[in-house]
Amino acid sequence: MSIFSFKGYSKRRCVTAAVTVALLQTAVLGYIVQSRASVLRNGTQVLLKTAPVDPRDFLRGDYVVLNYDISSVPVSSISGAMPKEAAERSLWVRIKPGEGGFWQIAESSFDKLPQAEGSAVLHTQPFYSYGETSQAETIRVEYGIERYYVPEGAGHALEEARRDGQVSIAASVGANGMAQIKSLLVDGKPAYEEPLY
Numbered sequence: 001m002s003i004f005s006f007k008g009y010s011k012r013r014c015v016t017a018a019v020t021v022a023l024l025q026t027a028v029l030g031y032i033v034q035s036r037a038s039v040l041r042n043g044t045q046v047l048l049k050t051a052p053v054d055p056r057d058f059l060r061g062d063y064v065v066l067n068y069d070i071s072s073v074p075v076s077s078i079s080g081a082m083p084k085e086a087a088e089r090s091l092w093v094r095i096k097p098g099e100g101g102f103w104q105i106a107e108s109s110f111d112k113l114p115q116a117e118g119s120a121v122l123h124t125q126p127f128y129s130y131g132e133t134s135q136a137e138t139i140r141v142e143y144g145i146e147r148y149y150v151p152e153g154a155g156h157a158l159e160e161a162r163r164d165g166q167v168s169i170a171a172s173v174g175a176n177g178m179a180q181i182k183s184l185l186v187d188g189k190p191a192y193e194e195p196l197y
Contacts, residue, residue, distance in 0.1 A: 037196045039180045043172035044120040046095060049102040050167045063149045064158060066169065070095060070105050072138040077108045082132050089129040091141055092177060093122045123177025145171060145179050150192060161186040
């Protein structure tokens with residue numbers, strides 16, 4: 001008897017198993033979409049200034065590579081103790097509105113920061129920390145919003161606009177520190193907006 005044989009199984013059992021698997025897959029996909037939409041709908045709205053990457057490498061395919069001023073976290077902004085040993089870690093970064101309406105780093109910590117009025121707390125992607133032995137003045141981090149996908153063929157126009165103006169990002173930050181891009185702005189005007197679903 002082959003393992004692919006359906007002898008001994010009724011058609012009803014096979015159909016029930018297939019429907020159950022399809023429902024589970026649909027539920028998982030629905031959860032992923034809903035969690036992202038929830039951050040976009042209910043998160044704290046922040047405006048982030050982008051920093052230049054390499055102008056010759058700004059676009060890769062149909063997405064824009066973004067770098068933020070808040071991606072370089074000053075070691076002096078870290079509250080609490082620096083980890084002693086080198087290991088993979090993540091930071092919690094509190095940002096507050098600053099000059100020009102752009103949000104800037106107010107403090108950071110290797111421990112979770114509490115929510116506070118007038119600020120948002122971002123949780124970084126894991127990175128390798130050298131601990132107390134590091135002599136660096138800043139820690140380079142990513143927040144998971146370093147790529148923005150644009151409609152096919154629209155990248156060249158966006159690259160031209162970036163050369164001539166200022167590109168910024170309107171993002172939404174959830175209570176768990178996860179950020180989602182809401183829109184990409186050129187000279188303060190939305191160039192692309194992200195739909196909820």
